[in-house]
Amino acid sequence: xxxxxxxxxxxxxxISDLHVFPEADTTLMLDDYKELAKIISPQFLVxxxxxxxxxxxxxxxxxxxxxxxxxxxxxxxKQDIFLVPGNHDVNSYDGREDAISDICxxxxxxxxxxxxxxxLNKGFSE
Numbered sequence: 021x022x023x024x025x026x027x028x029x030x031x032x033x034x035i036s037d038l039h040v041f042p043e044a045d046t047t048l049m050l051d052d053y054k055e056l057a058k059i060i061s062p063q064f065l066v067x068x069x070x071x072x073x074x075x076x077x078x079x080x081x082x083x084x085x086x087x088x089x090x091x092x093x094x095x096x097x098k099q100d101i102f103l104v105p106g107n108h109d110v111n112s113y114d115g116r117e118d119a120i121s122d123i124c125x126x127x128x129x130x131x132x133x134x135x136x137x138x139x140l141n142k143g144f145s146e
Contacts, residue, residue: 033062033094037069039108040083041076050089057093065096069106080109 033056040046071083091098110116126132 030064031060031062032064032066033060034066034068035090036067037106038067038071038083038086039073040071040086041073041078042082043076044073044082046086050093053090053093057095062094062096064100064102065090065094066102066104068104070108071103071105072108074108 065087067087071080072078087101090096091101
């Protein structure tokens with residue numbers, strides 16, 4: 021990322037819910053991103069889940085390939101991509117359903133610190 025000392029402005033692109041699967045035709049979206057790249061030059065990219073499509077039981081390789089194309093289109097360094105996984109990106113693990121129920125119950129009581137009780141990263145094996 022290039023920093024300009026006297027000018028603390030940042031430009032980023034946030035995309036979400038890729039849900040990439042083998043039959044998806046991403047041509048139109050990529051063409052639109054190419055047009056957008058003529059107008060904006062984001063310094064970093066924020067990609068929030070879902071990266072894969074659970075219904076099609078895909079892994080993350082298709083999303084990775086798609087993101088490779090995007091960083092080429094926008095000329096963004098890989099170190100300037102921030103990934104936030106979504107619910108379709110979490111694999112099953114023992115206790116997952118109980119953890120989700122417990123977290124939902126506590127969030128209804130505005131107890132959002134309860135998330136830290138669970139090691140939710142167990143669901144991210146890739």
